[in-house]
Amino acid sequence: MDAVKSQTGKVRPRPAGPLHSQGFTLIELLVVVAIIGLLMAILVSALGAARQQARATVCMAALKQWGLCYQLYTTDYNSRLPYFISGTLQGTYMETLRPYYANINKMRTCPAATKVVAGNPTGLQAQSYFGYTRYAWQVDVKQASWMADTDWGIGSFGENSWIRDVLDAGGGRIASYVGKTWVTMTTRNAKDAPFIADARWNNAWPVNTDLVPARVATEEQMFNINNWAQILNHVMRRHKDGVNVCFGDGSTRYVRAEELWTLRWNRESQPKEIGDSLNWMKDW
Numbered sequence: 001m002d003a004v005k006s007q008t009g010k011v012r013p014r015p016a017g018p019l020h021s022q023g024f025t026l027i028e029l030l031v032v033v034a035i036i037g038l039l040m041a042i043l044v045s046a047l048g049a050a051r052q053q054a055r056a057t058v059c060m061a062a063l064k065q066w067g068l069c070y071q072l073y074t075t076d077y078n079s080r081l082p083y084f085i086s087g088t089l090q091g092t093y094m095e096t097l098r099p100y101y102a103n104i105n106k107m108r109t110c111p112a113a114t115k116v117v118a119g120n121p122t123g124l125q126a127q128s129y130f131g132y133t134r135y136a137w138q139v140d141v142k143q144a145s146w147m148a149d150t151d152w153g154i155g156s157f158g159e160n161s162w163i164r165d166v167l168d169a170g171g172g173r174i175a176s177y178v179g180k181t182w183v184t185m186t187t188r189n190a191k192d193a194p195f196i197a198d199a200r201w202n203n204a205w206p207v208n209t210d211l212v213p214a215r216v217a218t219e220e221q222m223f224n225i226n227n228w229a230q231i232l233n234h235v236m237r238r239h240k241d242g243v244n245v246c247f248g249d250g251s252t253r254y255v256r257a258e259e260l261w262t263l264r265w266n267r268e269s270q271p272k273e274i275g276d277s278l279n280w281m282k283d284w
Contacts, residue, residue, distance in 0.1 A: 056239045056254070059110040059198070063246035066093070066107070066157065066196045069100040071250060074185040081184060084164035085171075091146045092202050093159040108155035109136050110198055112238050116154055130200045130228065131156055133236040137201050158199025158233055160206065162266035163190075163248070180266045182248070191249035192264050197234050198243035204233035206265045208272055231260050 073096070074081060082096040089095045094108065101107050116138045117129040127140035136156040141147040166177040182190045210230040227233060234243055235257045242256040245263075255263070261272040 055111040056244065059112060059239065059244050060252045060254075062107050062110065063157065063196060063244055063252045064250070065101065066097070067246040067250040067252065069093075069097045070163075070195055070248075071185070072100045073097060079184045079186045081163050081165070081182060084161055084166045085169065086166075087146055088169075089146060089148060093157075093196060094151065094155065094202065095148060105152045105154070108152070108157060110156045110238065110244070113156035113198070132200055133238050137199075139202065155202055156198060157196050158201050159196045159203045160194045160265055161203045162205060163193060163195055180268050182267060185248065187267070189264055189267070191247065193248045194245045194263050194265060195248055197245040197255075198236065198238045199234050200236070201228045201233055204231075205229045206231040206233065206260070208261055208263075208265065208269050210261070212261060231265075234260055 070081065082090070082093070084091050113131060113134055113136050115135050117131055117135040119129065127138070127143065129135075129138045131137035136154050137158075139147050139151075139153040141149055141151050141153045144153075147153060162180060163182045165181055165183045166174045168174055182193055184190065206229075208231075210232065234245075236243060237257070238244075239254060240256075242254060242259065244252060245255045246252045263269070264271060
């Protein structure tokens with residue numbers, strides 16, 4: 001700092017000029033950018049998790065409504081559940097429960113799987129598609145005599161058909177199903193049975209003896225036509241490592257894929273214990 005003489009002869013320091021502000025160094029800028037990037041990554045991850053949780057919650061609410069539809073149906077029909085006649089309109093929950101859900105299409109789809117698949121590797125019913133984790137199934141109502149021509153034909157939930165009494169064209173009970181199907185809401189243990197859940201097709205006939213896959217590597221493997229009626233119809237990672245399920249008592253809950261083999265699908269079911277043989281989803 002320069003010194004100057006005053007009129008008294010004393011030396012006093014020259015007043016300092018204004019300090020010049022210095023800009024950020026390159027390292028400081030890089031640190032700031034890195035911090036902003038980290039915060040953005042955390043925020044995006046948190047938003048993604050919140051979005052997934054919101055979809056799962058809406059899915060649960062829809063399944064809860066389906067559970068209510070079944071209860072309303074059984075109230076009107078002396079506790080009897082809907083019946084099943086192959087090849088007729090009396091075979092799907094979309095048709096038999098229509099009076100109770102007012103044909104609201106959105107109720108049929110989980111918000112995590114609203115898009116429709118665009119391919120059919122099975123070669124059967126060219127315009128009918130199996131759904132999977134992020135996609136809804138679609139039925140070609142023009143080819144499927146068991147669907148109303150005016151039906152929307154799209155959904156991402158599937159019914160456990162063991163809840164239905166299985167009848168022949170004349171309305172008689174088919175002997176091979178007697179004692180296996182739940183038939184009524186008051187049947188012992190019916191309230192523990194899965195009624196409807198996230199699925200690749202609109203219905204299935206799962207049994208606990210269905211083969212447990214050693215590993216499911218790709219979604220395409222699940223398009224096998226032999227899988228539609230099995231537990232594999234519900235095996236997917238739609239919500240975390242499993243699916244949402246509505247039970248006979250109207251309750252809904254998240255079920256890991258491995259746990260699907262532990263559920264009481266029909267009256268003869270012998271639920272499996274979860275062990276190493278069922279611990280395969282970790283590799284999927």
